[in-house]
Amino acid sequence: MAPRKLAAGNWKMNGDLAALAEIDSLCGTHGNASCDILICPPAVLIHAMKERVGDHAIAIGGQDCHAKPSGAHTGDISAAQLKDAGASHVILGHSERRADHGETDADVAQKASAAFDAGLVAVICVGETEAERDAGQTLDVIGRQLSGSVPQAAHAGNCVIAYEPVWAIGTGRTPTNDQIAEVHAFMRNKLAAAVADAADISLLYGGSVKPANASEIFSIAHVDGALVGGASLKASDFGAIISALDAAG
């Protein structure tokens, strides 16, 4: 088996019911793509988006979940609730949550275990800050985040890893091909020490992926797809990225 190709969109705190028209458009143009497609809207849109997708092969995901299955946690959402609303995936450990909510690697690992228990695929994010890259610490940081955030129960069927350099998110800047290749090869090796089928885990790149740079990024070894922020909001842009992934060998 080879890792599955995945084009994933993270809508972050964007979109409303009217924006689901973009999903209708995406279903019309890319509902039968050969790569996997995932869209992670704000949680309030999951159910409606799932209904809109219907029988098209577009998966829906959350952007976070609580580590506990239920209880007195005002404002939080459990993995089982995401699943009940129609999600099959959940993004965990995004750098915006690590920064804004103080999430630690241990927090992310607990949430990932909760996601596995609920039958969700966890899309676990890792990535260095610009200061860490400038200090030559990139691989140390990624290694530490992978060790701390990916539970032992992870395997290719329930886990996807996204490398998102913090400094490349929403900035229009991307690492060089060599820099992406170095981190992705490192992640593949590092996971092999922890997970039996690590060679089959999909490794995504995220950070300023656009239609204009997608083909080049998808040509890099061990890049199995992308986690796309801004360019996932419009069906025309996200569709072009899906087409680029479909065309990549």
Ligand SMILES: O=C(CO)COP(=O)(O)O
């Ligand atoms: O954070 C990201 C996806 O999770 C990337 O965002 P941008 O594609 O907007 O840079």
